[in-house]
Amino acid sequence: MTEGTGCDIIFKETSARGKGNEKYMIYEIADLRIQIKNRCSFTTEFCKGYLAADQAQPPDLSAAASEQAFSEEKKSCPAYSDGYIENICIYRDLCLRLPRLERFLLHAAVLDYKGEGYAFLGRSGAGKSTHTGLWLKYLPKAKILNGDKPIVACTESGFYAYGTPWMGKEGRGEKGRASLKGLCFLEQAKENSLVRLSEGEVASRIFTQLLLPTDEENAAKTLELADALISAVPAYLLKCTISEEAVKLSFEALTGKSYEREI
Template sequence: MCSFSAFLYNGKEKNMIIELANIKFNVLDFKPEKLIVRGKYGNYIREDVETDVDIKVTSDEIDRSRIEYESNDQEVCIETAAIRKIYETLLDFDAFVMHAASISVDGRAYAFSASSGTGKSTHMNLWKRKFEGKYQVVNGDRTIFRRNEEGRLLACGSPWCGKEMWESDVMVPVQGFCFIERGLVNKTRKLDTEEAYFKLMNSTLIPGDSKRLMKQMDLMGWVSENVPVFVAEVNMDPEAADVVYEAMK
């Protein structure tokens, strides 16, 4: 975790620099002491580096967060507004945040998305037991995905990792996506491009401006055409990880 001195330069407080998916954000509104208490940004903070983009929230964006999260804590509202802006700005760099956990096995990332309470974390735990000593969790809740210059989609760590705090500051080529549903018998189905597109879109934040929305739609179209997407009906038995892995590998 960063110490407070990391945010001082010649005795003056400087802006917070956060690196996500190899993109350096100069976040102008975060107060370092607030983030240090929470601790979750420590692995992504950078010092004295050139930044790629500034993140500055407006009063309207802060008010929107206040209404959305029903909070009167000004710092919380600033932070949530800035996070939303980071999410939307990622699209300018061929990247997006998805409500998905992801785990790396043999240098390939497997991403899992599910409705709240469906068992995404439980399924991740099955994979962790199956590949004990051979896996790395990329993120447990909100993975960043970025298309690189070679046309490969990468799963990237982020500080927004859920209550389990599963995260790693890594970038791993994506093997595939899987939408987890509850079932009595473990089985998987590969989606066609159209169904995959709508599944992916529904698991991402819809940006507030039309230009970025078009960018997101284009990017999701590319992902659905170039990365395998599955639906899996699974139970809580260890066999569930075997069935899904065999389908996706």
């Protein structure tokens, strides 16, 4: 997982990750109170916009970077700072624990349009950043909720996507949530076309966009939540060019609104 925090922060050490430097702070993320244990100052600064005002009440969940996880990540990314690597490991640990609280990580870019969320998914290079950027260009009321790694929650009133401090390499997103109303899988093409996907077709595509826990209980719960999402939220395949026409196609299918009346 890679976050857009700037090269200076990614590669320069801001503090040593030594024992005795532990910080325990509670943050409000995805409507949960999450206690994060970190040693480097990177995560403290990174998550400061989500710091809970009340630090006395118990957390719903705790997350930290284990020594093993940190060591393995450091070996694969030796040029990155300790703080940046610790931050990556913390979010992974958090997301692996989320399913028991009816939440999971979805690799997608989520747009908020008038309080409703639309998730754009696809393989690396499919054009998520480009297409969502075109929404922002042509639809003034659209905004990025999370550019890459939203948390999705299953609630009694439906599915919600959340902005979190972790929002992808471009750092696009904001604090908040939106009712998740549509999924749109993207593929690059020379002509624009859009089709509604069956639940089976969605299943074959979406599972590569999940972070699947290794323990049986949370893995099973993640798949259960994904199945519920597939059943509850319509999904489409958009084969697209970099054009306003592609925006119109996805906008009208996802929102059910007339594009011309909204621009």
